Amino acid sequence: MSTNITFHPGAVEKNERTQLLGQKGLTLWLTGLSASGKSTIAVALEQQLLQSKKLAYRLDGDNVRFGLNKDLGFSEKDRNENIRRISEVAKLFNDAAAIAITSFISPYRSDRQFAREIHEKAGLTFVEVYIDAPLSVVEARDPKGLYKKARAGEIKDFTGISAPYEPPEKAEIHIHTDHSSVEDSSYILDTMATTTTRPIVFMDINIGETPAGRLKMELFSDIVPKTAENFRQLCTGEHRRVLCLKPLLLTLRPVTDVRDFMVQGGDFLNGDGTGSFSIYGDKFPDENFEMKHTGPGLLSMANSGPNTNGCQFFITAATCDFLDGKHVVFGKVIDGILTLRKIENVATGPNNRPKLTVKITGEILTTHWQALTAFRAYATDWIDDRMWRDVRS
Numbered sequence: 001m002s003t004n005i006t007f008h009p010g011a012v013e014k015n016e017r018t019q020l021l022g023q024k025g026l027t028l029w030l031t032g033l034s035a036s037g038k039s040t041i042a043v044a045l046e047q048q049l050l051q052s053k054k055l056a057y058r059l060d061g062d063n064v065r066f067g068l069n070k071d072l073g074f075s076e077k078d079r080n081e082n083i084r085r086i087s088e089v090a091k092l093f094n095d096a097a098a099i100a101i102t103s104f105i106s107p108y109r110s111d112r113q114f115a116r117e118i119h120e121k122a123g124l125t126f127v128e129v130y131i132d133a134p135l136s137v138v139e140a141r142d143p144k145g146l147y148k149k150a151r152a153g154e155i156k157d158f159t160g161i162s163a164p165y166e167p168p169e170k171a172e173i174h175i176h177t178d179h180s181s182v183e184d185s186s187y188i189l190d191t192m193a194t195t196t197t198r199p200i201v202f203m204d205i206n207i208g209e210t211p212a213g214r215l216k217m218e219l220f221s222d223i224v225p226k227t228a229e230n231f232r233q234l235c236t237g238e239h240r241r242v243l244c245l246k247p248l249l250l251t252l253r254p255v256t257d258v259r260d261f262m263v264q265g266g267d268f269l270n271g272d273g274t275g276s277f278s279i280y281g282d283k284f285p286d287e288n289f290e291m292k293h294t295g296p297g298l299l300s301m302a303n304s305g306p307n308t309n310g311c312q313f314f315i316t317a318a319t320c321d322f323l324d325g326k327h328v329v330f331g332k333v334i335d336g337i338l339t340l341r342k343i344e345n346v347a348t349g350p351n352n353r354p355k356l357t358v359k360i361t362g363e364i365l366t367t368h369w370q371a372l373t374a375f376r377a378y379a380t381d382w383i384d385d386r387m388w389r390d391v392r393s
Contacts, residue, residue, distance in 0.1 A: 032131035087115035213339030276310030291329035
């Protein structure tokens with residue numbers, strides 16, 4: 001380093017940027033073999049965070065080689081420099097209270113450790129995410145035909161074939177993309193990345209007489225405060241408490257085909273899908289349509305037309321963009337996606353009603369949780385627990 005330079009501290013503190021944006025900085029470092037799904041998940045995650053009103057920026061391994069790192073090749077030395085530069089850039093985004101999503105093969109542990117250390121020395125949160133798929137799977141995918149060329153000797157120093165990949169030993173998150181969808185993978189990271197003080201409610205679900213698990217849901221009180229408060233009060237029983245003693249029945253309704261469902265329910269009044277009321281009276285108007293039906297696990301108001309919101313709601317199990325502008329999205333499931341999948345898989349009969357009764361059995365409470373707490377509970381359903389360790393705040 002040159003001896004004639006001086007670091008000039010700024011007058012703006014990190015906590016001031018955090019307060020301005022309403023979020024903390026975070027670096028999600030996605031690492032894995034080519035074609036493991038890093039870029040695909042990063043793209044989906046960036047979009048999900050945008051929909052959640054979170055500032056995020058994606059740094060892609062190929063994209064940076066068109067500009068910042070266009071002078072680098074693929075030797076070990078150049079790979080080291082590639083990661084060094086991106087580590088510094090991600091750190092700057094993080095310090096600015098943005099969520100930096102990096103999708104790089106980053107094959108060497110020492111390089112990833114460097115990235116971690118410069119973040120931690122600056123008091124910034126760094127999360128290593130191992131996007132894991134067996135070599136046989138990524139070779140079968142091979143969207144760019146790179147593995148085929150590497151096997152033929154047309155590409156030298158290709159990671160996984162003629163150059164090493166050193167898997168993480170203590171990644172915070174370990175996602176197996178050979179049996180997790182892009183939606184589910186990005187959902188995990190979205191929950192991890194969203195630090196919030198929004199209210200959270202939970203419901204314990206039975207299918208028939210068998211406990212199916214718990215759904216924990218974050219309400220978008222900062223975007224649709226009236227809609228979120230209606231749902232929160234109905235859940236906690238603060239409004240007309242006696243009505244909440246009746247089990248809340250959930251029904252399944254197909255959306256587009258056998259794979260795409262929404263779970264609908266919320267008739268606190270009659271328990272059969274015919275009742276409707278709200279904390280504001282019989283019905284209340286659509287608050288806004290800022291949030292879209294971009295993927296699974298979103299809570300949205302069921303209605304019988306414009307401005308007819310009451311107590312009934314649905315949870316998406318897939319992207320339902322045809323509902324945008326018609327139904328108000330007011331929250332998302334942050335814990336219990338497997339419970340939601342169990343509900344979706346219940347066989348249905350006439351009028352698409354489940355053959356087994358699906359109902360809420362536990363007391364419904366509300367509290368303010370840090371997103372990381374919710375994420376950690378959620379992660380036990382999806383992530384190799386041996387790969388988890390506490391993320392420093």
